[in-house]
Amino acid sequence: MARSKKEDVEGRFNSPVSITAADSSISLLKLMSILIIFVVGVVVGLASSSHIDRYFTFQSDQFNLNHPYVDTRQFCFNTPKIVVNCAREDCLSMDSFIKPHNLSHRMKDDELFWRASLVPQKEEFPFKRVSRVAFMFMTRGPLPMLPLWERFFKGQDVEKYSIYVHTLPGFELNVTNTSVFYGRQIPSQHVEWGSVLLVDAEKRLLANALLDFSNERFVLLSESCIPIYNFPTVYNYLIGSLHSFVESYDDPSRYGRGRYSRRMRPDIRLSDWRKGSQWFELHRNLAIKIVSDTKYYTLFRKYCKPSCYPDEHYIPTYLHMFYGPLSANRTVTYVDWSVLSPHPASYSASNITESFVQSLRNNRTLCSYNSQEIPICYLFARKFDASALEPLLNITSEVMGF
Numbered sequence: 066m067a068r069s070k071k072e073d074v075e076g077r078f079n080s081p082v083s084i085t086a087a088d089s090s091i092s093l094l095k096l097m098s099i100l101i102i103f104v105v106g107v108v109v110g111l112a113s114s115s116h117i118d119r120y121f122t123f124q125s126d127q128f129n130l131n132h133p134y135v136d137t138r139q140f141c142f143n144t145p146k147i148v149v150n151c152a153r154e155d156c157l158s159m160d161s162f163i164k165p166h167n168l169s170h171r172m173k174d175d176e177l178f179w180r181a182s183l184v185p186q187k188e189e190f191p192f193k194r195v196s197r198v199a200f201m202f203m204t205r206g207p208l209p210m211l212p213l214w215e216r217f218f219k220g221q222d223v224e225k226y227s228i229y230v231h232t233l234p235g236f237e238l239n240v241t242n243t244s245v246f247y248g249r250q251i252p253s254q255h256v257e258w259g260s261v262l263l264v265d266a267e268k269r270l271l272a273n274a275l276l277d278f279s280n281e282r283f284v285l286l287s288e289s290c291i292p293i294y295n296f297p298t299v300y301n302y303l304i305g306s307l308h309s310f311v312e313s314y315d316d317p318s319r320y321g322r323g324r325y326s327r328r329m330r331p332d333i334r335l336s337d338w339r340k341g342s343q344w345f346e347l348h349r350n351l352a353i354k355i356v357s358d359t360k361y362y363t364l365f366r367k368y369c370k371p372s373c374y375p376d377e378h379y380i381p382t383y384l385h386m387f388y389g390p391l392s393a394n395r396t397v398t399y400v401d402w403s404v405l406s407p408h409p410a411s412y413s414a415s416n417i418t419e420s421f422v423q424s425l426r427n428n429r430t431l432c433s434y435n436s437q438e439i440p441i442c443y444l445f446a447r448k449f450d451a452s453a454l455e456p457l458l459n460i461t462s463e464v465m466g467f
């Protein structure tokens with residue numbers, strides 16, 4: 066007699082006594098296979114756990130915290146076997162998350178830019194956040210104006226600034242461990258002036274500086290830049306500004322629109338195209354946008370080729386297209402282009418006088434700042450060669466206030 070499926074299922078649960086001979090032999094087979102699987106499982110489990118035990122013992126012996134030759138912090142950042150060591154070192158501490166202790170890392174650019182693009186959704190910070198200005202130096206080699214900058218930072222609140230230096234790879238800044246520049250070189254790569262590699266270096270500086278959640282304003286400087294006001298003035302000017310200082314204008318000549326490539330259409334139109342000095346100052350929000358952009362950066366990398374100069378067009382154009390109202394459209398770094406030459410005027414020892422530096426600070430012109438007209442237009446100036454250092458150091462206290 067054929068039983069319906071439902072009865073069959075119910076029968077199994079309700080009346081164990083009705084199990085047939087065939088049923089019971091199947092159950093026996095099942096029981097045996099379950100038993101075998103169980104035994105094999107136990108054996109494998111025991112074997113691997115004893116292996117892990119040995120592995121862990123070995124690891125913790127080798128990476129003993131008290132071992133004099135092992136810098137455990139290094140393992141936290143650099144080796145793939147981080148789990149064991151991090152449990153001891155607490156690599157997930159807030160401390161190193163909100164501000165890396167050591168600027169060296171092994172992230173590739175795409176990894177770094179991704180990390181730097183992360184934005185907290187929570188508005189309050191679970192720590193005391195003092196807004197910092199990140200001073201980002203892009204240099205080929207030494208910083209001849211270093212003693213001037215040292216004096217500029219001397220005695221200032223270290224919570225209010227941070228320093229980042231991008232050099233050519235292999236170059237090491239020779240500074241003592243008491244210098245504010247000590248340990249501030251970021252992992253750098255090759256740069257060719259005038260190529261997109263320069264934009265890459267700018268983004269690399271921004272991204273490294275973004276890893277410190279307290280950095281609020283980001284200013285790009287070169288080895289030939291000097292500060293022309295003291296630190297408190299520079300700090301308050303930048304932190305208090307509602308706008309970022311990125312020069313941006315439409316230059317109809319061949320040095321402006323002439324560098325536009327129609328292959329950038331339709332994403333970038335000629336009317337979007339802007340030009341401006343590379344020496345920018347950015348608010349954190351815009352810095353994050355710059356390191357996060359792939360689409361427009363890629364168009365510049367592809368089509369802004371020699372005699373286009375991506376560093377003079379990419380950021381001004383990108384900001385103009387999407388964040389125009391956040392930009393002051395002027396730069397805070399003075400440079401003199403009045404000389405008829407492909408390079409701006411450069412100042413050496415003989416040019417440095419009190420009245421010259423005064424004229425940089427306040428040249429009877431007014432600039433718009435938070436919708437007001439104020440006499441301070443520039444905070445930094447370029448280009449100064451190494452010989453200008455001595456005479457500048459001579460007049461800092463009388464003229465520049467530091």
Ligand SMILES: *[C@@H]1O[C@H](CO)[C@@H](O)[C@H](O)[C@H]1NC(C)=O
Nearest residue numbers: 207236237238239240241242
């Ligand atoms: C670093 O600077 C010190 C003095 O400032 C000098 O004695 C030393 O030779 C320099 N080292 C290098 C590698 O340039």
Ligand SMILES: *[C@@H]1O[C@H](CO)[C@@H](O)[C@H](O)[C@H]1NC(C)=O
Nearest residue numbers: 240241242243244245247248
């Ligand atoms: C700085 O270097 C000196 C010797 O060059 C050393 O004695 C001192 O401990 C170092 N200071 C720090 C904070 O590393």
Ligand SMILES: *[C@@H]1O[C@H](CO)[C@@H](O)[C@H](O)[C@H]1NC(C)=O
Nearest residue numbers: 138139166167168169247248
């Ligand atoms: C940062 O870490 C690197 C490698 O781990 C080390 O060589 C360097 O001395 C460290 N720098 C500072 C300033 O501690």
Ligand SMILES: *[C@@H]1O[C@H](CO)[C@@H](O)[C@H](O)[C@H]1NC(C)=O
Nearest residue numbers: 308384385389390392393394
């Ligand atoms: C800067 O230019 C943008 C257009 O790109 C404009 O929207 C903005 O108002 C200008 N900023 C100031 C401060 O004038």
Ligand SMILES: *[C@@H]1O[C@H](CO)[C@@H](O)[C@H](O)[C@H]1NC(C)=O
Nearest residue numbers: 401410411412413415416417
């Ligand atoms: C700097 O001084 C030299 C010599 O006095 C002069 O020829 C040159 O024009 C000056 N440069 C600038 C940019 O003023």
Ligand SMILES: *[C@@H]1O[C@H](CO)[C@@H](O)[C@H](O)[C@H]1NC(C)=O
Nearest residue numbers: 401403421424425426428429
């Ligand atoms: C200051 O203004 C005068 C006249 O407006 C100009 O000739 C001079 O180049 C300016 N100097 C600087 C350093 O901007």
Ligand SMILES: *[C@@H]1O[C@H](CO)[C@@H](O)[C@H](O)[C@H]1NC(C)=O
Nearest residue numbers: 414454455456457458459460
């Ligand atoms: C620095 O100033 C002193 C006097 O104030 C002067 O004697 C000296 O020549 C100046 N040095 C330079 C390099 O200008």
